[in-house]
Amino acid sequence: MTIDLNDFTRVNSDTNGNPRYVIHYLNCMPNIEDWNDQYGETVRLMNKIGGRKYHNKSYGGGIVFQSYNLEYTIKSIKEAMKEAEKMHNNLKP
Numbered sequence: 282m283t284i285d286l287n288d289f290t291r292v293n294s295d296t297n298g299n300p301r302y303v304i305h306y307l308n309c310m311p312n313i314e315d316w317n318d319q320y321g322e323t324v325r326l327m328n329k330i331g332g333r334k335y336h337n338k339s340y341g342g343g344i345v346f347q348s349y350n351l352e353y354t355i356k357s358i359k360e361a362m363k364e365a366e367k368m369h370n371n372l373k374p
Contacts, residue, residue: 284308284355290340295347302351303335303343304358311362313369326365330357 289302306323309332316322320342324334327344335343348354 284358286351286355289346289351292335292337292340292345299347300349301345301347302354303340303345305340306342306344309344309358309362311365311369313366326361327358330361332358 284304288308289304292301292303294300306320306327309327310319310323311326313322324332324344327333327346332344332346335345337343346354
């Protein structure tokens with residue numbers, strides 16, 4: 282899956298004034314079919330690179346990133362997805 286700048290939605294800045302962007306978890310989910318809790322596993326994966334579960338009723342299934350450079354954030358998301366897929370494929374019997 283490709284991720285681009287249009288997949289992100291700008292939300293209110295954090296308490297320190299840092300910009301925040303939300304993306305739906307399906308855009309960040311690696312191609313792993315046998316995850317039991319796809320949303321939870323994707324949030325845990327994105328936690329490793331600074332993403333957090335977005336607690337807002339108006340945007341269900343969101344992951345929020347604090348970012349001044351969305352291109353770098355996208356690169357980090359893609360690398361995390363590739364690494365998760367690689368690890369999962371190595372664990373398959």
